[in-house]
Amino acid sequence: MKCLVAVSTCYDFERNGSNKILRDCWLEDCAAVGLDYKLFIGEGQGAESSWLDSDIVFLHEVDDGYGSLSYKTQASLRWAFDRDYDFVYRCFPDTYCRPERLIQCGFEAYDYYGDFRGEHCTPDNYPSGGPGYWTSKKAYSLLLDAPITGSEAMGKHTKVWPYAEDLWAGQVLNWHRDIGLKYFDDNRFINKGTNQDGPLATNAIISTHLSYPDRYYPGKMKEKHQAWLNSAKALGLTASSVDFQKDISGVIKTATPA
Numbered sequence: 021m022k023c024l025v026a027v028s029t030c031y032d033f034e035r036n037g038s039n040k041i042l043r044d045c046w047l048e049d050c051a052a053v054g055l056d057y058k059l060f061i062g063e064g065q066g067a068e069s070s071w072l073d074s075d076i077v078f079l080h081e082v083d084d085g086y087g088s089l090s091y092k093t094q095a096s097l098r099w100a101f102d103r104d105y106d107f108v109y110r111c112f113p114d115t116y117c118r119p120e121r122l123i124q125c126g127f128e129a130y131d132y133y134g135d136f137r138g139e140h141c142t143p144d145n146y147p148s149g150g151p152g153y154w155t156s157k158k159a160y161s162l163l164l165d166a167p168i169t170g171s172e173a174m175g176k177h178t179k180v181w182p183y184a185e186d187l188w189a190g191q192v193l194n195w196h197r198d199i200g201l202k203y204f205d206d207n208r209f210i211n212k213g214t215n216q217d218g219p220l221a222t223n224a225i226i227s228t229h230l231s232y233p234d235r236y237y238p239g240k241m242k243e244k245h246q247a248w249l250n251s252a253k254a255l256g257l258t259a260s261s262v263d264f265q266k267d268i269s270g271v272i273k274t275a276t277p278a
Contacts, residue, residue: 046116
């Protein structure tokens, strides 16, 4: 099973250090549990004329601004499809996630998996992008050539904006509800993450969104990561990804889909 953590970010965040904080706090732990990761950046903020780290994918002809996130999602999924990824976890620079929990959450039995906010988990809904969500190749293949705006999309989308990539993805998949995609709502992905705990040794949370309901600043990512490390230390557990998951398995029973 080949899985990708796909971070939709921008070159401004590469320059100001936000992407580095993401790498330091959790992205660099992905390899230890068998997850690949890439940061996807577009044009218009200077990336096209700059040297980029090997973990960055530059998307030609995709605007790097927030208003074009649906186009960035679509182009990055095309990149994943061309490299035969079975599953893609879509997230953002304000997502704090624990890879050792992410890989074990049970996503592989489903096509569309994440936080449906406690609402109905049916084809006319979608999981929030903030804490990240999984799509199978069966699901994300349907997004590769789907319209986002313009006459081709008229009459299909209920209402969508190019920045609302999670809503766009959900509406496109709803067009194909007859093919039997499997959905799952997992409340361990936290959308309203700024006013409650993130992943700790004493809970089962997998990921948290750090821009809702309050605005994001990079220090929040560091705070959530330090809280994770402190919670491990308080229980006398190791902090490394693989060892930590082994140690914690006997302390916290993490719920998985039936």
